[in-house]
Amino acid sequence: xxxxxxxxxxxxxxxxxxxxxxxxxxxxxxxxxxxxxxxxxxxxxxxxxxxxxxxxxxxxxxxxxxxxxxxxxxxxxxxxxxxxxxxxxxxxxxxxxxxxxxxxxxxxxxxxxxxxxxxxxxxxxxxxxxxxxxxxxxxxxxxxxxxxxxxxxxxxxxxxxxxxxxxxxxxxxxxxxxxxxxxxxxxxxxxxxxxxxxxxxxxxxxxxxxxxxxxxxxxxxxxxxxxxxxxxxxxxxxxxxxxxxxxxxxxxxxxxxxxxxxxxxxxxxxxxxxxxxxxxxxxxxxxxxxxxxxxxxxxxxxxxxxxxxxxxxxxxxxxxxxxxxxxxxxxxxxxxxxxxxxxxxxxxxxxxxxxxxxxxxxxxxxxxxx
Amino acid sequence: xxxxxxxxxxxxxxxxxxxxxxxxxxxxxxxxxxxxxxxxxxxxxxxxxxxxxxxxxxxxxxxxxxxxxxxxxxxxxxxxxxxxxxxxxxxxxxxxxxxxxxxxxxxxxxxxxxxxxxxxxxxxxxxxxxxxxxxxxxxxxxxxxxxxxxxxxxxxxxxxxxxxxxxxxxxxxxxxxxxxxxxxxxxxxxxxxxxxxxxxxxxxxxxxxxxxxxxxxxxxxxxxxxxxxxxxxxxxxxxxxxxxxxxxxxxxxxxxxx
Numbered sequence: 001x002x003x004x005x006x007x008x009x010x011x012x013x014x015x016x017x018x019x020x021x022x023x024x025x026x027x028x029x030x031x032x033x034x035x036x037x038x039x040x041x042x043x044x045x046x047x048x049x050x051x052x053x054x055x056x057x058x059x060x061x062x063x064x065x066x067x068x069x070x071x072x073x074x075x076x077x078x079x080x081x082x083x084x085x086x087x088x089x090x091x092x093x094x095x096x097x098x099x100x101x102x103x104x105x106x107x108x109x110x111x112x113x114x115x116x117x118x119x120x121x122x123x124x125x126x127x128x129x130x131x132x133x134x135x136x137x138x139x140x141x142x143x144x145x146x147x148x149x150x151x152x153x154x155x156x157x158x159x160x161x162x163x164x165x166x167x168x169x170x171x172x173x174x175x176x177x178x179x180x181x182x183x184x185x186x187x188x189x190x191x192x193x194x195x196x197x198x199x200x201x202x203x204x205x206x207x208x209x210x211x212x213x214x215x216x217x218x219x220x221x222x223x224x225x226x227x228x229x230x231x232x233x234x235x236x237x238x239x240x241x242x243x244x245x246x247x248x249x250x251x252x253x254x255x256x257x258x259x260x261x262x263x264x265x266x267x268x269x270x271x272x273x274x275x276x277x278x279x280x281x282x283x284x285x286x287x288x289x290x291x292x293x294x295x296x297x298x299x300x301x302x303x304x305x306x307x308x309x310x311x312x313x314x315x316x317x318x319x320x321x322x323x324x325x326x327x328x329x330x331x332x333x334x335x336x337x338x339x340x341x342x343x344x345x346x347x348x349x350x351x352x353x354x355x356x357x358x359x360x361x362x363x364x365x366x367x368x369x370x
Numbered sequence: 371x372x373x374x375x376x377x378x379x380x381x382x383x384x385x386x387x388x389x390x391x392x393x394x395x396x397x398x399x400x401x402x403x404x405x406x407x408x409x410x411x412x413x414x415x416x417x418x419x420x421x422x423x424x425x426x427x428x429x430x431x432x433x434x435x436x437x438x439x440x441x442x443x444x445x446x447x448x449x450x451x452x453x454x455x456x457x458x459x460x461x462x463x464x465x466x467x468x469x470x471x472x473x474x475x476x477x478x479x480x481x482x483x484x485x486x487x488x489x490x491x492x493x494x495x496x497x498x499x500x501x502x503x504x505x506x507x508x509x510x511x512x513x514x515x516x517x518x519x520x521x522x523x524x525x526x527x528x529x530x531x532x533x534x535x536x537x538x539x540x541x542x543x544x545x546x547x548x549x550x551x552x553x554x555x556x557x558x559x560x561x562x563x564x565x566x567x568x569x570x571x572x573x574x575x576x577x578x579x580x581x582x583x584x585x586x587x588x589x590x591x592x593x594x595x596x597x598x599x600x601x602x603x604x605x606x607x608x609x610x611x612x613x614x615x616x617x618x619x620x621x622x623x624x625x626x627x628x
Contacts, residue, residue: 234485236475243472246461253459254473255444313463367462367514 024307024315027358028322031305031351035326039333048336051197051211061328062221063276064302065321069228070265070272071299072320076232077265078245078312079128079135083120083142084273084299088292089150091117091277096163096287097153099170107175114274120146121270125263143296151289167285179220179275180282182213217279221321224272228317241265245312301348302327305355309363326351372435374399374567375420375451375536380429382415389415390426391591397536402558402568404578407588408611413571416588417538420569421453422446434535450535454525454542462514466506467495469513470528498527502557519550523557530561537561538569543577555581573611575604587611 039048047053067084074081091113098109124142128135154161170176192199192209200206232238243251244261251258273292281287305323308315327348334344373396382390390412397403407413418424420431422440431438433449440446443453460469471491478487492509499506502523513521522542529537539558543551558581562568572578578585579599586596587610594610 234488236477236484236486239468239472239475239486242464242468243461246463250457250459250461251472253455255447256473309463313461363463366512 024362025319025322026307026362027355028306028316028319028326031326032322035329035333039329039337043333043337046336046338048333051191051209053332053336055211057328057332058218059215059328060332061325062215062218063280064298064324064327065221066217066224066272066276066279067295067299068302068306068320068324069224069317070269071296072303072306072308072315072317073228073232073241074265074269075300075303075308075310076245076312076315077241077262078248079125079262079265080139080300081121081124081266081269082136082139082296083124083146084269085292085295085297086143086146086150087117087120087270087273088277088280088295089289090120090146091274092281092287092291093150093154093163093289095278095281096166097157100163100165101154101157103169106170106173110175110179110278113278114271117270117274117277118267121267122263124270125266128266129259129262139296147289154287154289161289162286164286166281166287170282176282177216179216179278182215183219185213188212215279215283217283220275220279224275225317225321228320232317237261242313245314247313298327301352301355304359305351307355307359307362309359310356314363314366323355371398373397373432374434376430376432377420378430378432380416380419380431381427382412382419382424383427389591390419393429393588393591393593395586395593395596397567397569399535399567400562400565401583402562402570402581404570404572404582404585405588406572406575406578406585406607406611408573411588411611412591413573413588414540415591417453417540417569417571420446420536421451421538447532450533451538452529452532452534452536453538453540454522454529455540456542456544458521458525460513460521460525463512465510466499466513466516466524467491467509470495470498470524470531474532494531498531499524502527502560503553517550518546519553522546522550522554526554526557526561530564530566534566536567536569538571540571541573542570543572543574551577575607575611578607579604 048057067088071081071084094113094116095106095109098104098112099106104112120142124135124139127133127138131138151161154163167180170180188197188209188211191197192207198210200208200210232241240251240256240258240261243254243256244258248258273295276295277292280291302323303315303320304310305326306316306319306321307323308320330347331344334347335341376396378394380390380393381388393412393416395403395405405413405416415424419426422443422445425439433451438449440449446453459472461472464472467488468491471494476487476490476494477484478490479485495509496506504520504523513524516524526537526539526542542554542558546554555577558568558570562581562583570578570582583599584596585599585602585607587594587607589611597607
């Protein structure tokens with residue numbers, strides 16, 4: 001295609017800056033650079049950037065990423081899920097009830113929990129598309145319903161709201177390591193031996209590296225980000241996600257199965273929440289009724305920082321992943337920099353507001369609205 | 371020549387309301403058939419019957435020589451009857467090429483997985499748009515940045531690319547400025563020359579006269595007959611649309627500006 005032939009004097013040449021500005025990931029990229037610059041300048045000596053420190057904020061960021069991918073695709077499809085946090089608590093508790101209280105094999109507990117949670121996601125989606133109610137209200141109801149069950153069930157079954165013994169119950173199971181194991185141990189041992197990363201000098205772990213492997217949680221995060229990004233930008237279904245969120249009626253006219261797309265995105269969000277929950281209970285060895293509080297908002301904030309529009313139809317999984325990274329780095333970084341941790345919430349509020357304002361501006365740039 | 375679609379004595383009742391009370395139209399390939407009528411004349415009901423949204427209460431539809439009953443709009447689309455509605459079914463935030471192939475995404479298989487073939491989509495979009503006389507900045511340009519006329523043209527080009535034999539345009543010029551109207555009318559002309567039957571719904575006689583080959587006037591759910599280009603004046607069409615009576619007195623006081 002020759003560019004010279006299609007020049008048209010009515011089309012204003014687009015400056016590279018403007019072109020870059022309409023990429024949804026821009027905000028996330030700028031934010032990531034800013035955040036890393038800030039902490040490299042002010043917290044470099046705090047241990048934030050040695051092996052242990054990096055692992056610390058990477059794990060937190062990876063947690064945010066897992067739920068942000070689901071929230072991102074759902075938001076682009078034009079809906080919200082406020083029940084993500086409750087779903088995390090609920091899923092963890094289900095694993096404990098099935099695997100510990102009822103003594104099922106751990107793989108069966110995990111598979112059953114996934115099935116139940118994805119079914120709840122489908123129910124959310126079904127109610128939203130059938131009633132036409134805002135997903136905000138429908139999933140707010142699910143938020144309370146699931147949280148209620150998460151407290152009620154263990155209290156009835158075990159007379160307590162925290163159930164431990166999950167790690168022991170998962171011993172020797174074939175499926176549990178997919179969520180709870182760490183990989184690359186020998187490499188880290190070697191790095192420790194080489195002196196690249198620190199090793200413990202005292203105690204019963206003397207000689208072992210301070211970081212003994214990459215948790216499966218991070219593998220899940222990366223895999224989900226890649227999967228979400230490819231699905232959204234490179235497949236037919238991805239086009240349907242954009243279309244369903246951009247204008248559902250227009251999408252229906254051209255034959256896009258909007259209702260199915262939305263329900264499937266609710267199911268995917270529930271899947272992501274369950275992955276988060278399983279990784280968490282495998283790491284902690286216990287399930288608590290208060291797990292996952294406020295996670296739905298943190299997921300949504302990460303997605304918005306990543307450039308997605310709250311109104312749907314526009315956004316990027318890579319952006320959402322960067323939003324999650326910013327989130328994790330700042331949350332842990334303030335701790336390393338010895339800043340009062342309550343200020344993190346102030347930061348969060350400010351950055352959210354800035355992101356929403358920026359996104360609205362970018363939306364105008366793209367659509368030419370005035 | 372055989373008409374591609376012939377609709378005889380179509381009636382459509384909604385409960386006690388008679389929206390169509392006997393509409394008869396023949397549409398030939400390669401013609402621009404203007405369907406004129408004032409508000410409430412039954413234009414919308416009629417095109418929805420033609421495009422499979424409504425089932426007629428009575429009457430017969432013959433499409434390519436076969437009697438036809440559409441179950442839903444998808445039937446009509448796959449038979450080759452495409453409708454470009456006023457709201458266009460375009461998503462402003464999405465790129466032109468994503469809009470162009472929305473619901474009909476081209477697939478390329480790689481390693482057994484099915485991917486959206488962006489290269490093909492972009493190329494086809496650019497080519498089709500250039501054929502219609504619109505130079506895009508790029509296939510990734512958002513539809514929101516296009517003018518109303520350009521969007522109309524994208525919607526028409528999309529319908530044509532996906533094999534429309536009959537293209538129904540629902541008041542494509544009603545919200546447009548002078549220059550954009552001219553562009554859309556030029557597009558209609560290009561489409562007609564490809565041998566596609568265009569059904570052009572409008573209540574603007576001038577726009578109809580500019581591209582129409584034949585004119586059918588709808589009034590109170592009935593066809594008042596079809597006229598051929600050159601055998602009817604704009605004033606006569608205007609009178610038929612308005613029902614003839616008050617228009618004559620009105621036009622006197624307005625000096626023929628309507």
